[in-house]
Amino acid sequence: MIIFPMIIVLSLVLWVYYKVAIVKSDDRLTQAYFNAKSRICLGSFIFFFAINQYLFYQTRISLFIGIVFLIFGGTNLYVGMKETKHYRHEWRRLHAE
Known part of the structure; x- marks a missing residue:
């Protein structure tokens, strides 16, 4: 079951990447967009961490x-x-060429 630890590490690295990108950006819309993407990475980290921990321990407390x-x-x-999705459409609307 090497796939879950790989997904966990990748999502954690992407979460840190997007959090650093928020600090580097000056545009508020870009910051909100990167914050939304970092929320996806944090959610996937927590989601797959829960699955991995249950598969590793398989106890009732780890299930709860x-x-x-x-x-x-x-x-x-x-x-x-x-x-x-919202911020991507908003960015495209404001930066239409």
Whole structure:
């Protein structure tokens, strides 16, 4: 089950990348767009971390904690995708050539 740790590390690295990109950017719309993308990365990190921990330990307490993390990570993923879609369309509308 090497796929889950790879996804976890990749999403954590992308989360740090987008957080640094927010600091480097001066445009508020670009900052909001990168924040939405970082929310997707954080949500995927939490989501896959919960799955990985349950598969690793397979106890009742890890199941309950994993369910809470799955809900929290899924919510972050959903909200991040909606925000990313909104800000992508807004950026294209304002920067139309």
